[in-house]
Amino acid sequence: MLRYKDIIEEYGNPLNISERETVEYLQRVFEHHFDSTPYWRKMKGKIDLNEIFEGTLNEIFERIFNAKLVVDEDYLRNNWLDFVPENYNGRIRFYQSSGTTRERAIGHWSYEYLKLLVKYLRVSFDEIYGLDKKYNEDHKMRAIVHGPYGWYQEEISELVWSYGGLLYFIGVETDGIKQELKEKRLEEVLEGRLGPLARYTKRIFEKDRINTIRTGPQMLALVPETENIETIILSGLGITVNSLKEIQKTFTNSTIIPLYGYYAFGDIIGMLKNNEVVYYPNYPFTIIFPLVQEEGQYKIVKYGERGKMGLIIARPELLIVKIEDENMSRVPPMPPFEWDGFGNPRRGKKVV
Numbered sequence: 001m002l003r004y005k006d007i008i009e010e011y012g013n014p015l016n017i018s019e020r021e022t023v024e025y026l027q028r029v030f031e032h033h034f035d036s037t038p039y040w041r042k043m044k045g046k047i048d049l050n051e052i053f054e055g056t057l058n059e060i061f062e063r064i065f066n067a068k069l070v071v072d073e074d075y076l077r078n079n080w081l082d083f084v085p086e087n088y089n090g091r092i093r094f095y096q097s098s099g100t101t102r103e104r105a106i107g108h109w110s111y112e113y114l115k116l117l118v119k120y121l122r123v124s125f126d127e128i129y130g131l132d133k134k135y136n137e138d139h140k141m142r143a144i145v146h147g148p149y150g151w152y153q154e155e156i157s158e159l160v161w162s163y164g165g166l167l168y169f170i171g172v173e174t175d176g177i178k179q180e181l182k183e184k185r186l187e188e189v190l191e192g193r194l195g196p197l198a199r200y201t202k203r204i205f206e207k208d209r210i211n212t213i214r215t216g217p218q219m220l221a222l223v224p225e226t227e228n229i230e231t232i233i234l235s236g237l238g239i240t241v242n243s244l245k246e247i248q249k250t251f252t253n254s255t256i257i258p259l260y261g262y263y264a265f266g267d268i269i270g271m272l273k274n275n276e277v278v279y280y281p282n283y284p285f286t287i288i289f290p291l292v293q294e295e296g297q298y299k300i301v302k303y304g305e306r307g308k309m310g311l312i313i314a315r316p317e318l319l320i321v322k323i324e325d326e327n328m329s330r331v332p333p334m335p336p337f338e339w340d341g342f343g344n345p346r347r348g349k350k351v352v
Contacts, residue, residue, distance in 0.1 A: 023060060108317060114151070148173075190222075
């Protein structure tokens with residue numbers, strides 16, 4: 001049985017995960033789920049894991065996808081209980097995806113994973129953006145967060161509290177909201193379904209000196225005094241190099257941090273580098289490479305080239321192998337990360 005108790009002891013520094021450690025961990029997760037999880041147990045005896053887990057991480061990643069271990073999106077969406085290990089003793093909570101762009105999915109997390117995810121985010125925020133030097137007992141983080149209830153609320157709450165900060169969480173129903181924002185003017189949406197969010201945000205800014213905000217780019221229109229905002233945390237596929245540069249022109253005193261969020265793994269950290277918005281997953285739990293098909297075989301693209309998102313989520317309570325309908329470029333390791341990242345993700349566009 002693979003337990004978080006053992007993993008926590010090994011997960012000392014989230015920015016110091018070697019390829020060897022990732023491969024060894026990944027094989028342990030696959031073996032665990034092939035023994036314990038209804039969906040994956042059907043593969044046991046048909047797939048030789050020892051053959052798959054030979055060579056480099058890149059070779060192993062390609063082999064996993066070429067072994068036809070990719071989970072069908074519709075099956076995962078409708079049969080989420082098949083992915084829960086039997087007799088799992090950890091604290092599991094089921095979450096639903098935001099539903100901003102497509103039908104909601106349901107997935108589960110262990111509470112222990114949430115703590116490790118926040119550790120990765122906190123260490124990354126401090127190393128890349130120096131937030132530990134900005135916020136302390138004498139200068140508290142005072143944050144407003146907009147977004148859906150569920151993992152998002154849990155994760156951002158723990159992150160703000162880790163800085164000793166104060167948090168106003170304003171929950172919002174996000175089902176179908178991206179389409180609505182495309183079809184209507186922002187003012188209409190803020191007066192309609194987002195009316196409560198707009199009112200409570202205004203009320204908080206009138207009473208408290210907010211210095212941090214986590215939201216979508218459009219909601220920054222609700223900030224009355226841009227010069228007071230020190231940190232802006234953004235997520236969503238609408239984030240581009242140009243949009244970040246435009247926001248920086250308005251919020252001249254702000255550190256802007258892009259994140260990439262996904263319902264089954266949470267947030268991963270981003271940076272604006274070399275005219276790209278680049279993201280680095282939380283190894284070894286989330287592994288992402290852009291893939292293309294060549295003669296019926298999946299291949300990881302070369303650096304700078306684009307492909308479909310190949311995604312492996314590997315945790316004691318959850319194993320998912322998927323190809324997402326997003327294309328992205330492959331980005332080499334960049335300090336403080338020792339592994340590949342991806343850049344400029346776009347949903348549903350043709351891969352060139």
